[in-house]
Amino acid sequence: MLGTYFTFPELMIWLPLVAGILCFFTKKESAAKSIAIIFSLLALAVSVTSLFYTADKFSSYNNVNYYWMKYLGNSLNIGMDGTGRILTLLTTLSFPIIFIATSGRSYKNAPAFYGLMLLTQAGLTGVFVSVDALLFYFCWELALVPVYFLCSKWGGEKAIPTTFKFFVYTFTGSLLMLIGIIYVYLHTPARMFEDHTQVAHSFSLTAFYNANLSATEQNWLFWLFFIAFAIKMPVFPFHTWQPDTYDQSPTSVTMVLSGIMVKMGLFGVIRWLIPVFPLATANYSHLVMILAIIGIVYASCIALVQDNLKKLVAYSSIAHIGLMCASLFAMNEVSVQGMMIQMFNHGINIIGLWIVVEMIERQTGVKTISQLGGIAGKAPVLTIMLLIIALANIALPLTNAFTGEFLMFSGLYTFNPVYAAFAGLGIILAAAYTLNMIQKIFYGEANIITADVKDIAWNEKLVLGVIVCIIFVVGVYPQPLIELTKSAVNMLVSKVH
Amino acid sequence: MNAIILTAIWGVVMMFSGVFVKSKSVPKYLAILGIAIAFIANGIELNSGNSWFTINVHGMLATNSFNLTFIAIALGSTLIYFLLSAADVERTGKHVGEYFALIFFVLCGVSLCATYKTLLMLFIGIEIMSIPLYILTGSDKRNLRSNEAALKYFLMGCFSTGIMLMGIAFIYGGTPNASFFIDNIQAGTGKMPVMIAIGMLLLMVSMSFKVSAAPFHFWTPDVYDGAPTVFTSFMSTIVKVAGFFAFVRLFESAFGTMHLQWQKLIIIITIATLLIGNVTAVFQQSVKRMLAYSSIAQAGFMLLALFALNDKAREGLLLYSAGYSLATVGIFAVLIKMEDYTIDGFKGLAKQQPVLALTATVFLLSLTGIPLTIGFQSKFYMLMAAVENGSNFWVVIVAVLFAAISAYYYFRVIQAMYFKEPTQETLLVSNISTPFKIMLVIVAVLIIAFGIYPEFIIGWKYH
Numbered sequence: 001m002l003g004t005y006f007t008f009p010e011l012m013i014w015l016p017l018v019a020g021i022l023c024f025f026t027k028k029e030s031a032a033k034s035i036a037i038i039f040s041l042l043a044l045a046v047s048v049t050s051l052f053y054t055a056d057k058f059s060s061y062n063n064v065n066y067y068w069m070k071y072l073g074n075s076l077n078i079g080m081d082g083t084g085r086i087l088t089l090l091t092t093l094s095f096p097i098i099f100i101a102t103s104g105r106s107y108k109n110a111p112a113f114y115g116l117m118l119l120t121q122a123g124l125t126g127v128f129v130s131v132d133a134l135l136f137y138f139c140w141e142l143a144l145v146p147v148y149f150l151c152s153k154w155g156g157e158k159a160i161p162t163t164f165k166f167f168v169y170t171f172t173g174s175l176l177m178l179i180g181i182i183y184v185y186l187h188t189p190a191r192m193f194e195d196h197t198q199v200a201h202s203f204s205l206t207a208f209y210n211a212n213l214s215a216t217e218q219n220w221l222f223w224l225f226f227i228a229f230a231i232k233m234p235v236f237p238f239h240t241w242q243p244d245t246y247d248q249s250p251t252s253v254t255m256v257l258s259g260i261m262v263k264m265g266l267f268g269v270i271r272w273l274i275p276v277f278p279l280a281t282a283n284y285s286h287l288v289m290i291l292a293i294i295g296i297v298y299a300s301c302i303a304l305v306q307d308n309l310k311k312l313v314a315y316s317s318i319a320h321i322g323l324m325c326a327s328l329f330a331m332n333e334v335s336v337q338g339m340m341i342q343m344f345n346h347g348i349n350i351i352g353l354w355i356v357v358e359m360i361e362r363q364t365g366v367k368t369i370s371q372l373g374g375i376a377g378k379a380p381v382l383t384i385m386l387l388i389i390a391l392a393n394i395a396l397p398l399t400n401a402f403t404g405e406f407l408m409f410s411g412l413y414t415f416n417p418v419y420a421a422f423a424g425l426g427i428i429l430a431a432a433y434t435l436n437m438i439q440k441i442f443y444g445e446a447n448i449i450t451a452d453v454k455d456i457a458w459n460e461k462l463v464l465g466v467i468v469c470i471i472f473v474v475g476v477y478p479q480p481l482i483e484l485t486k487s488a489v490n491m492l493v494s495k496v497h
Numbered sequence: 498m499n500a501i502i503l504t505a506i507w508g509v510v511m512m513f514s515g516v517f518v519k520s521k522s523v524p525k526y527l528a529i530l531g532i533a534i535a536f537i538a539n540g541i542e543l544n545s546g547n548s549w550f551t552i553n554v555h556g557m558l559a560t561n562s563f564n565l566t567f568i569a570i571a572l573g574s575t576l577i578y579f580l581l582s583a584a585d586v587e588r589t590g591k592h593v594g595e596y597f598a599l600i601f602f603v604l605c606g607v608s609l610c611a612t613y614k615t616l617l618m619l620f621i622g623i624e625i626m627s628i629p630l631y632i633l634t635g636s637d638k639r640n641l642r643s644n645e646a647a648l649k650y651f652l653m654g655c656f657s658t659g660i661m662l663m664g665i666a667f668i669y670g671g672t673p674n675a676s677f678f679i680d681n682i683q684a685g686t687g688k689m690p691v692m693i694a695i696g697m698l699l700l701m702v703s704m705s706f707k708v709s710a711a712p713f714h715f716w717t718p719d720v721y722d723g724a725p726t727v728f729t730s731f732m733s734t735i736v737k738v739a740g741f742f743a744f745v746r747l748f749e750s751a752f753g754t755m756h757l758q759w760q761k762l763i764i765i766i767t768i769a770t771l772l773i774g775n776v777t778a779v780f781q782q783s784v785k786r787m788l789a790y791s792s793i794a795q796a797g798f799m800l801l802a803l804f805a806l807n808d809k810a811r812e813g814l815l816l817y818s819a820g821y822s823l824a825t826v827g828i829f830a831v832l833i834k835m836e837d838y839t840i841d842g843f844k845g846l847a848k849q850q851p852v853l854a855l856t857a858t859v860f861l862l863s864l865t866g867i868p869l870t871i872g873f874q875s876k877f878y879m880l881m882a883a884v885e886n887g888s889n890f891w892v893v894i895v896a897v898l899f900a901a902i903s904a905y906y907y908f909r910v911i912q913a914m915y916f917k918e919p920t921q922e923t924l925l926v927s928n929i930s931t932p933f934k935i936m937l938v939i940v941a942v943l944i945i946a947f948g949i950y951p952e953f954i955i956g957w958k959y960h
């Protein structure tokens with residue numbers, strides 16, 4: 001059955017895709033909601049099961065290849081390596097968390113909302129499992145379209161222009177990447193299909209890794225790809241779309257954007273940038289790292305003076321992504337390994353933060369930090385949960401982020417101590433703004449706005465409980481995540497050295 | 498050959514249908530029948546390689562799978578256009594039979610433009626294609642703007658025709674053995690003879706005029722805006738891509754060996770067209786006028802085929818013809834139903850008419866070039882051709898930056914339909930019939946199907 005008719009990655013794409021289409025045909029909100037929760041849990045089950053079938057002998061469970069536009073040397077090639085696994089796990093884990101956490105909220109035209117959310121999940125999964133450049137590009141763009149509609153339709157009052165800015169930014173980046181893909185494609189070796197048809201070039205990942213590119217070509221192709229990924233991550237100076245978009249989007253979409261979608265940029269760098277252009281990567285790694293580190297310091301400083309709760313979390317996210325980007329380009333085993341598990345941890349932590357933010361915003365209708373206060377007395381459980389997540393966010397030992405950040409910093413330090421020192425400023429500033437935020441929102445006197453805040457309901461307790469569990473379990477025992485990604489890390493590092 | 502003869506005959510049949518049949522809806526069904534027959538006949542010829550009619554054309558026309566595929570695209574798009582908008586053609590005025598007759602004559606010209614082998618046949622094809630359009634543009638007789646548009650189009654058209662004739666004359670005089678055959682213009686690879694250079698330049702100007710490439714585009718917005726919307730739909734799609742097909746074939750066969758010498762001119766025209774089309778479209782309030790500028794912008798992308806002039810460009814041209822025609826015919830079919838042609842008029846359409854809004858969104862996404870639509874595949878092929886060409890790589894970068902700008906004005910319509918509240922009670926002129934909706938859905942499905950499997954269109958090469 002498995003391996004002959006279905007593979008894990010296919011199931012992970014089809015389940016949300018089918019569920020998304022089903023949602024559009026439902027009339028009631030409750031029906032759409034249950035479809036979304038059930039199917040996203042099913043996808044999670046598939047994803048978790050797939051973790052037990054990673055060995056080489058199960059390759060037929062994880063890889064599949066269909067003919068598609070064969071005359072271009074293209075095929076529908078899907079497969080999972082360590083990077084793909086950890087990110088699909090993050091995706092399939094995040095969506096049920098998001099659906100359950102926000103299930104108390106009622107949406108206008110709910111079936112369409114849940115349908116689009118599930119289509120986004122399908123697109124994101126597609127990005128993480130495609131082993132073919134054209135398929136990757138397809139999914140990369142298609143994940144964006146439902147998000148565009150979600151943010152514009154269900155977002156805040158300035159959502160339409162903000163989302164459009166986001167769309168145009170990423171669309172421009174993707175088109176530049178498309179040219180890059182075409183150029184590399186035209187320099188790939190010939191491909192022989194199983195039925196002995198020969199085509200001149202190929203879009204497959206291996207062909208891209210073997211493309212015949214000179215150093216000068218790599219140098220400018222690097223930027224065509226990197227700009228697309230940098231916009232998505234976002235890395236300074238391509239980040240200007242992000243705080244506004246996070247602020248204006250409905251919170252459940254913001255969770256998708258900040259938890260998973262930004263990882264698309266990092267993933268693109270890992271799979272499609274560094275191994276394809278190793279010479280250019282070595283050439284430009286300093287420049288990219290400097291940009292990323294400027295981003296860390298800059299975003300942290302803004303977060304320090306930010307009074308808008310959602311924007312504060314957005315800027316903190318820019319800082320974290322900047323650190324991941326910098327350690328990815330440090331290109332030693334330790335830093336890349338740290339970055340791999342941090343991708344997962346950051347996704348979990350930031351979704352946890354957003355859940356709390358959403359709860360506060362829904363109950364008080366306010367997202368200005370200075371207007372809030374004294375919530376701890378009204379909602380003690382919420383406060384404890386947030387405190388744990390916030391401490392994970394600033395990478396306290398015993399929390400999940402600590403392992404990742406520790407590895408990243410030690411990797412960065414071996415690469416260049418000065419970079420590590422400046423990036424380290426980010427941690428100090430993160431502690432400052434996070435604790436400052438907690439203090440202002442949760443402690444002090446309750447005022448009129450926060451007087452009626454209630455503690456969290458069972459569904460929120462459940463998901464926040466799950467998140468806190470993950471934080472501690474991974475914090476104490478990160479070994480499984482490291483094992484999962486180890487081979488991918490080694491392969492990536494060996495491509496450059 | 499089937500298409501040329503059948504469309505010409507059917508044009509005459511349509512003309513008389515108006516005289517002998519009093520009922521107003523008969524011409525519509527006759528026209529749909531006729532175009533279906535022509536489409537099938539052309540398909541049979543494409544499949545078997547043999548025409549039903551054997552006429553000695555002395556090599557002045559030639560069919561091969563490439564240009565027959567193009568004719569199939571043109572006829573197929575017209576069939577869809579008739580199925581979507583034939584009822585609106587009826588509503589334009591009294592002379593229903595004649596309108597359809599003129600459209601069939603245009604199609605005859607389109608087929609000639611696709612199969613010509615001599616400059617004379619090209620000229621005849623272009624003229625047969627243009628003259629009925631002058632009449633159709635002015636068919637809304639009592640509307641001053643329609644009249645103005647027709648006159649403008651006619652005068653400018655005559656002017657460009659004159660330039661074209663002049664160019665042909667120069668080339669005829671310049672070729673060593675005085676020949677009209679495009680394969681015989683032995684321009685060589687060295688320095689171009691002066692006569693041929695002048696002739697080529699004049700031909701380039703007149704063809705640029707026909708495909709509304711900048712800086713010869715000034716007639717386009719006014720004519721497209723002034724003409725009855727239902728005919729704008731026809732002439733901005735099928736006729737325009739036929740012009741492109743003729744343009745590319747001419748420059749490939751006649752001047753292909755000197756490609757690098759005139760490529761610089763094409764670059765200037767391409768960039769100017771992209772710039773003017775895209776930037777001006779951004780500022781339009783009327784969707785009809787926006788689509789007129791968008792057609793200029795899309796022409797800029799199609800010009801990349803001339804820039805590249807290789808195998809991929811040929812495939813890209815076919816895909817672009819199909820993709821652009823399908824999506825534009827579809828969006829115009831929706832536009833005709835609107836009460837108010839401004840972007841405000843589209844506000845809240847998604848609530849009142851979900852099917853119309855959804856299909857219109859698919860058409861607009863295809864025009865933008867989002868994956869899974871044929872619009873993406875056509876842009877992708879054009880870019881691939883242009884990159885493969887190797888020289889002047891920067892043109893490709895400029896082209897995609899303009900493609901990103903195009904997202905702005907296409908998405909404004911989507912935003913109005915989905916995210917804004919309606920300004921008036923009824924947005925539409927008339928009730929929307931179920932067959933019309935089904936037809937729109939079919940077109941949207943076709944756009945997505947071709948977007949996934951472009952082999953359906955460019956399969957001629959891989960059989």
